[in-house]
Amino acid sequence: MIVWTIANQKGGVGKTTTTVTLGGLLAQKKKRVLLVDTDPHASLSYYFGVDSEELSSSVYDVFVASKHLTKDRVLDCLCSTKLDSLFILPATMALATLDRRMGNQNGMGLILKKAMDLIADEFDYVLMDCPPVLGVLMVNALAACRRIIVPVQTEFLALKGLDRMMHTLEIMAKSQQREFDYLIVPTMYDKRVNAAVDAYQTLREHYGDKVWSGVIPVDTRFREASQAQTPPSVFSPRARGVYAYDKLLKHIQSLDKKS
Structure with missing residues (x-):
């Protein structure tokens, strides 16, 4: 199972769109894909029409049950989507309390990795959508992944946010004594706008x-x-944005083969 984390410490740069589009493309290529929503705002969950506040379990329950996690317990938290091979582990607003409630407990940074290891034989790919805040949730998503995808809007303020993200990766690399493979992806690019070209x-x-x-x-x-609550690759397979993400997917897969 290959795990990619989509992260940036700035909001509105295309993290959820990247997660959904790459996930949809992989599912259409007959891969079994799990999307993990670690953002308390639950944009990824709502994208697929999942109102996690009305669900009996979510990714929050994975954290709460961390000391007693089982494969079945993790699988019980998943929701299906319109694509047969695409599933989601939804978020809930309760995630916002994790740093205060559990942030100082030993092993809190490796709970998602433990959960993904338990279900590794169920999926080909896992894509984790992160909140734009450094905390327990982002640390878990970074620690669990093989590669980090960093969407960056092509505008000046987004570049400043990228500096913070790179600093975070440096800190994580030192604490975990490992190097992180990451790829910066320019998003929301408009070649007609000088500011975008400059960025x-x-x-x-x-x-x-x-x-x-x-x-x-x-x-x-x-x-x-x-x-339409549908991955762009299904909704509009010939859209130029989908074409770009398909090229990105092939590039990332080629990088994985080399590493």
Whole structure:
């Protein structure tokens, strides 16, 4: 099972769109895919019409039951989607209390990794959507993954947020004594806007080959797909944004084969 975490310490840069689109593409390629929502705002869950506040269990219960986790307990928390091979582990607002309630407990940073290890034979890919805040949830998602995908909106303020994310990865690498493989993905790119072009060039200058050579363009079909509660690759398979994400997917898979 391959785990990718989609993270950035700035909101509104395309994390959930990236998670949903890559997950949908993988599911359409006959892969069994789990999307994990670790954001208390639950945007990923609501994308698929899952109101986790009305569910009997969610990713919150995985944390609460961390000392007694079993494979069945984790699987019981999953919800299906319109795609047969695409599932979601939904979030709930209760996640916002985890740092205060459990943040100082030993082993809190490895709970998601433990949960994913328990269900490793059930899925080909797991994609984790992170909150834009460094805390127990992001630490868990980073610790559990093989690769980090960092969507960055091609505008000045988003580049400042990226600096914080890179600092976080440095801290995590030291504490876990491991290097993190990460890929920066320029999103919401509009070649007609000078600020977007400048931001992309700045990304390439500062981060070199850690930046994907392609871009995810601005595409209204993403918004329409979310309204239809359907992955963009299913809703509008020929959309330019979907085409870009398919190229990104192939690139990440090629990187995984080399590592």
